[in-house]
Amino acid sequence: MAKKKDKFALLLTDISSNIKEAATFFYDFKINNVRDLKIFYDTVKEHEAKGDSLVHRTTKELNSAFITPIEREDIMMLTITLDDVIDGLEECAALFEMYSIIHPTDHMKSFVTAIKNMTIEMDHCTELLANKKYGDIHEHAVKIKEYESNCDHLLRIAIKELFATEENPIKIMQYKEVYETLENIADYCQSVANTLETVVMKNA
Template sequence: MLFNRKKDLIFYRIMTDITANIGEAAQLFYENVETLSDKEEYAEKIKTLESKGDDYTHLLIKELNQTFVTPLDHEDLLTLAKDLDDIIDGIEACAARFVYMHVEKPTPYLLQFADLLRTGAQLIQEAFVGLEKRNYTQIRKISVEVNILENEGDKILRESISSLFEEPVDLVNLIKMKEIYEKLEAVTDTYEDLMDVLESVVMKYA
């Protein structure tokens, strides 16, 4: 096992806590996008989770600085922590945009993106369970699924932006929705980036 010492389990526990936190944020984001009627409340809740994620990242870095022998290379752990942090930062940034850009109604594309984020969060939670067990088969399977998810994000982005230009009667709405759609697609890219790192880590230590 990659994580086979008591000290190693600390790093595993922190990373699984981070993925659970992302899962909670992604679920709240999906609930928010269903109506956007309580977007301020949801944005605040997701911001709290984003701050909690920062605390987890700082804790991981603190443990790295205090531990000479770690279950993975320091650089690998830091890269994984950064990608995980980027995911929840992206989710929080989109939730905040709904508020300060005054997005009042959901769109089918927002719902599709929200579903992708929620699914991706579930997949990375499963992947980090696989990491603890060094289950390469499981991680490879999840990596393929995340790649499919990212490709779907690309497709939704193209369709959503195309829809904005079909009848561009409201230029302000076009600008703000285009930015939000692009930001959401960037989060799906980060899921794929994370899984690429995770796959290379398992191959390195197999």
């Protein structure tokens, strides 16, 4: 008989699964007009609100738990770093709507692809954590860091190209903000990977 997963493991997998769903929606959704932008933002916002309620439940459970499967502060740190990712996605979707970005650039698409892939790796990690397969987490954490490193490079290229080709100063400011927000999301994913590796070191 399979061993029952502990409530914190289930909450963390719920949090990461919600992030993966939001990032996949972000990647898949086709924006054709300004009305689509409203649907796009509202859907990402729903995921962010769900994430907030899961974080609240995790904090509440931590405050009342006598024993936790991994150290209390590690559960809290994982919860906070995961929450940063969904907050970043919501912030970016808000910028798309606010600036009426109907035609994302190829660089924006590349960022979103990398972020979606990072959230898939994060979801694998929380599943492995839930099943106490600590030794298998490292390879997924390394992949997340590789994606983040590629996003660093992508940011430099995107901004350089933006200044070289775009003449409208307002558009430069708006697109630069979107690029930097996307890079921040990649950084948040890397923070999740770093926290996971700390957990592995303590528990493997």
